[in-house]
Amino acid sequence: xxxxxxxxxxxxxxxxxxxxxxxxxxxxxxxxxxxxxxxxxxxxxxxxxxxxxxxxxxxxxxxxxxxxxxxxxxxxxxxxxxxxxxxxxxxxxxxxxxxxxxxxxxxxxxxxxxxx
Amino acid sequence: xxxxxxxxxxxxxxxxxxxxxxxxxxxxxxxxxxxxxxxxxxxxxxxxxxxxxxxxxxxxxxxxxxxxxxxxxxxxxxxxxxxxxxxxxxxxxxxxxxxxxxxxxxxxxxxxxxxxxxxxxxxxxxxxxxxxxxxxxxxxxxxxxxxxxxxxxxxxxxxxxxxxxxxxxxxxxxxxxxxxxxxxxxxxxxxxxxxxxxxxxxxxxxxxxxxxxxxxxxxxxxxxxxxxxxxxxxxxxxxxxxxxxxxxxxxxxxxxxxxxxxxxxxxxxxxxxxxxxxxxxxxxxxxxxxxxxxxxxxxxxxxxxxxxxxxxxxxxxxxxxxxxx
Amino acid sequence: xxxxxxxxxxxxxxxxxxxxxxxxxxxxxxxxxxxxxxxxxxxxxxxxxxxxxxxxxxxxxxxxxxxxxxxxxxxxxxxxxxxxxxxxxxxxxxxxxxxxxxxxxxxxxxxxxxxxxxxxxxxxxxxxxxxxxxxxxxxxxxxxxxxxxxxxxxxxxxx
Numbered sequence: 087x088x089x090x091x092x093x094x095x096x097x098x099x100x101x102x103x104x105x106x107x108x109x110x111x112x113x114x115x116x117x118x119x120x121x122x123x124x125x126x127x128x129x130x131x132x133x134x135x136x137x138x139x140x141x142x143x144x145x146x147x148x149x150x151x152x153x154x155x156x157x158x159x160x161x162x163x164x165x166x167x168x169x170x171x172x173x174x175x176x177x178x179x180x181x182x183x184x185x186x187x188x189x190x191x192x193x194x195x196x197x198x199x200x201x202x
Numbered sequence: 203x204x205x206x207x208x209x210x211x212x213x214x215x216x217x218x219x220x221x222x223x224x225x226x227x228x229x230x231x232x233x234x235x236x237x238x239x240x241x242x243x244x245x246x247x248x249x250x251x252x253x254x255x256x257x258x259x260x261x262x263x264x265x266x267x268x269x270x271x272x273x274x275x276x277x278x279x280x281x282x283x284x285x286x287x288x289x290x291x292x293x294x295x296x297x298x299x300x301x302x303x304x305x306x307x308x309x310x311x312x313x314x315x316x317x318x319x320x321x322x323x324x325x326x327x328x329x330x331x332x333x334x335x336x337x338x339x340x341x342x343x344x345x346x347x348x349x350x351x352x353x354x355x356x357x358x359x360x361x362x363x364x365x366x367x368x369x370x371x372x373x374x375x376x377x378x379x380x381x382x383x384x385x386x387x388x389x390x391x392x393x394x395x396x397x398x399x400x401x402x403x404x405x406x407x408x409x410x411x412x413x414x415x416x417x418x419x420x421x422x423x424x425x426x427x428x429x430x431x432x433x434x435x436x437x438x439x440x441x442x443x444x445x446x447x448x449x450x451x452x453x454x455x456x457x458x459x460x461x462x463x464x465x466x467x468x469x470x471x472x473x474x475x476x477x478x479x480x481x482x483x484x485x486x487x488x489x490x491x492x493x494x495x496x497x498x499x500x501x502x503x504x505x506x507x508x509x510x511x512x513x514x515x516x517x518x519x520x521x522x523x524x525x526x527x
Numbered sequence: 528x529x530x531x532x533x534x535x536x537x538x539x540x541x542x543x544x545x546x547x548x549x550x551x552x553x554x555x556x557x558x559x560x561x562x563x564x565x566x567x568x569x570x571x572x573x574x575x576x577x578x579x580x581x582x583x584x585x586x587x588x589x590x591x592x593x594x595x596x597x598x599x600x601x602x603x604x605x606x607x608x609x610x611x612x613x614x615x616x617x618x619x620x621x622x623x624x625x626x627x628x629x630x631x632x633x634x635x636x637x638x639x640x641x642x643x644x645x646x647x648x649x650x651x652x653x654x655x656x657x658x659x660x661x662x663x664x665x666x667x668x669x670x671x672x673x674x675x676x677x678x679x680x681x682x683x684x685x686x
Contacts, residue, residue: 089214092212093304098289101284101286104430104431105281105428105431109427112265112269142342143594143675146589146590149352149353151667151668152504153352154582155661156356157578158664159360161574161646162364166518166519167367168651170651173650174647174650175516175519177657178512182512184662186505186509187665191668198496308573309643312578316584319584319585326592326593338596
């Protein structure tokens, strides 16, 4: 495990050094126009934060559910190599079928539509 | 742990990181050359012979340019995210199979999945910390795209693991001695390759940086050195994804695996070919529309990979054999 | 090593309840989860640790941070606990360097995976737990869709 930690520390330190070089090496002359956020040459006139988007929120939640499903399925390979592979496969099939049903329901109800 | 072994592992680390950074430098040159010739022009030719020193000139230019931190940005997060991006991109190379392997992580594919899911934070953090409209919009788009395709990436990896019976890259490599996984599960391989295109935000899925509407996406406020870090991380991820596809699907150095160095060269050639296809795709296809992108991820890849996973998991049981053949 | 990880957990916790904007508390949770799954991996449960890391960091906290980034928040700030956190993380890094260079770290490599064999029992004897989990996910999918059904008809609406 120690070589791994050395690898982590080394790459972190390398990146920090690169970043420091990038910040210290160039000469800097800053002014107000340069430091204001980029917005097509206009003055930024409203807050940069956006109104809450339900679409993107729904995508995030769906991702979370299917990611959890992948976590449930990850022990499958070692289970298939164990005593009763048929039972393991049957269980995996049931899990997959339940989530496919969920996906179908989602699809039918229009949760996956982007353009309306 | 003695000083000697620390020095040995530092040298080993350098022998991994330096070639990765060099190949990142030259893939940018290769990209400009390939795109140039596909558009009937020559690409960079002036710096060095045939423009070979162009990436070095680019790097020097980026590091002596003035970095700018917008006055409204969240300061330490804005500075930390490029560092984090490149660190994650370099650490991803730890479990990769080399002739002299750096570490013997047994669950290397889960390690890779975990670290690559962390890359989302750098995009989200940089876009949010910039406190700029373009950057935030680009980050939100990029994150939605990355997480959508991560689901299908995970399911396709699971298909391959079910056939190989192990999470270890070396044993996946060895289980393809007689037949590559691109032959045994071709549809999965095609989905995997398209998902890697989307996961690394390459065109035709580069909606995060759609120039016409978002200028440059989540890194629009970055300039100079910090931008260079993001750039290095992005291209390092591209090469890494292609190396992973080579090992998972193209069997690594499969036909030559008895030989020593020709096998390594074969792996390198396969990675180069896959990276070239990335550039080729960029030259050939127009950008997707955002709803088409989501349609592809959720309505095509997800149901198909769910079905294929069931099918592929059934094959060893139906034929009455177990994965470690 | 366990000191490093525990201070990560503690520092993350401090960020969570000291920060004034949800975005930074999400970041604090990230730190805490890093530390906790590190502790699990030190104890030898590498598979469980990695899965916990993958799910919490790659799944749940991404969604949390993403929703926090979507929500309007004009002046984000870390708030009070900054100094404490910086001290803790600094101490953690120092301790890590000391432990690495003096060779105190003595753990099993990432190669051992008895826990994977144990978890595969989810597909053999303790199948009820697996099916319960899958059913729970299905119910979640159902509930989320009922909350945000369509755009205008659900309980939650975009304003």
